[in-house]
Amino acid sequence: MQVLERGCKKYHNIAKINEKLDNLYSASIFPRNYIRGEAQILGFAAEILDNEYAPDGTDILSGAVEMIGELLLNPLLDESGKAFNEGYVSSEKANLIDAIRAKINNKNSYAVFRCREEMCKDEAYGISETGKVEDVLPITPASLYEYYCDILSHSKIEIYYVGKCDERVLCDKLASLFATLYRGPVREVQTLVVRTVDSVKNIVEEQPVVQGKLCLGFRSGMTLRDKNFHVFAMLNEIYGGSVSSKLFKNVREKLSLCYYCYSIPESHKGVMIVTSGIENANREISEKEILAQLDSIRTGDISEEEMENARRSLENAYLEITDSAASVESWYFSRSLAGRSESPAEFAKRLASVTREEIITAARGVVLDTVYFMLGTAKTGDEEDE
């Protein structure tokens, strides 16, 4: 996507592309590359003003559709017509390798990334959206072009629009944009869901940082493909999903062990990761407390108040989705991957019927897989820069 964003036949370089976008009242078009379960999602997204705000009558929407079409379908190729521009490929390879290596700059997210990588070492989910350095190195302008053609003809393509334009007009524009694209048989991507763990993996890594990072990777066993996924949403919320959760109330507020401690749910792979930043010396007590809080749910220590709080907090979060175009797109796209289509409000309604027993059962299905600890080896950092 980075190579496509560098330039296309009509707009050769970053400056030309962005001059055009600026003139569309600061439209922004950005490449997308992310993971849902074991599917990698590639594409372009555009954020634009509605046509009615253009004082000079510029047709912003048509301009944005045209630009996405050019970037996606008419890339800049070399003379052979079968390989991308060599300069763009080599510089974006370097940028991608930089980005992979720079994951370590942010220790909070790096710890989560490492936990996930170790936990799913033998599964596709263990590879992140940026891939590995050793896989980037052999890429050539021709091999990348071949891959690009393969995706365009065999991957599932979905288009989302959130806004208030006339949908027939937009559909006509899009239909003519893709009219000449060759499409072969479409590949389905399956995500492997692991529900059992033989033995818990323990990983400790030293880093020259002050704060230790503790991540616990669990197999939740439930995904959006399960009818009862809303039960898992409730479980996660009660356990570590909000500031009223057991993790926040106990690990942070009661024991004062950390600034942050929360659980990150995942809805396609059936994975949940608890993450926290702590003093190195508090590793054991923190791990014990994080697990004890999950155990308390398994043994039924869930008050009526906690149930209600979690339900209200989730309902609020789901209902807020409709106010943001990006959240609406993300919601329906995620549903579509799992073969569902309900609205945030419909999903929110289902929470009311969740019982304590269902949550206890769901919590018993959650198994610990990997404990990752980043051991900080630096002293505190009060000193001034040189």
Add this chain to the structure above:
Amino acid sequence: MNKTVLQEVRESEFLKEKYYYLKHHSGLDIYVFPKNLTTTYALFGTKYGSIDNKFSTQDGEIIEVPDGIAHFLEHKMFEDEEGIDTFARYAKTGASANAYTSRGMTAYLFSCTDNFSSSLEILLDSVTSPYFTPENVKKEQGIIGQEIGMYDDNPRNRLYYGLLSALYESHPVRIDICGTVSTIAKITDKILYHCYNTFYNLSNMALSVCGNVTPEEILAVADKVLKPQEPVEITRFYPKEKPTVFRKRAERRMQVAKPLFSIGIKDTDISKDAAERAKKGIIIRILNNMLYGKTSAFYNELYEQGLITPSFGYFNDISESYAFNMITGESPNPDEVYRRFVHYIDDLQKNGLDREAFDRCHRVELAEFVKIFDSTEEIANVLLSLAFAGVEIFEYADIINSITFEDVTRVFHSCYNPEYYAMSVIIPIDEQ
């Protein structure tokens, strides 16, 4: 009885939007922006941030407080006398609550899709009911100590404060918003009460709400919770900074993949007039886009030569007591980026800016402003920060429109001078 001293409707023909400004009898300024979206967003803030560490009130005595206290106070406002934390109260309404402290303000907020009035009552009540004890201060020192540890390990944060402490010799803009472990250790319940009683006076605060609400609903809650207060007159003391930078360079070694750099431009020529300051801030933003945006020669040349990466960006800030501008990114050779930057600016100062680029970036600035009005969260945030900055939100659009190529050229020549530049770098720990 009507407890509102003043009610004004402000409208913008261009944006097809309107909002209400209310002066409540308690002394509080209230901004209500009706917007027909699902989410309602409310923000209750005080003009009090990390830079307000030396001040006096009408009583006269000048007080100096430990670094990081405004942020500490923000944390401590989430607990009441019965030990019930504010999050637990919000849990009953379903609202999503949070707070943040910046250099110039502290804000408490919630967003909700239902039960708006009960959530607003919690917001107003919790922020006006302080409860500090030696025990709960001590507990918070543990939590914030870990928050500081987290930021200390963050290279971008270190890079940023490295730059500010090179640009400024003594202005508190150079200190971390959270303070340090040793400064927050000096905080006591008594100092917290003193700061609270000074800065959390309603005359130093404002409430902004955006969403599917009416002024009447909000006034009903304000009338119930807020008691009239004697206004407080606060004088803030900031050290005078010379126009030139304190140090040319700040350097630190950390666990990063590639060197990080920030080049800062210090600006001490700050107008006393709020509209003038806002105008200068906008001019710098337009100028930044012209000079370093994705259409600029600087960005494209350095990107193509591998001297900067997609993480390159720029940022400026202007307030009553300090102003700076910066470009930042990753580079295999920060010193070469600096050399090219100085050369690029010098060249443009001799040969002049591009008028066409100005027209385009001017248009972008206006479009970016219009985009704010899509989100209740953004509207409420911008209303509050502009209220504290002393600028009316719809006038802000007029200021953007009024800016000319000549304004931009004038600021370009006055702000850019090599004596105002400093650079901060983070070097990989194992690099020679």
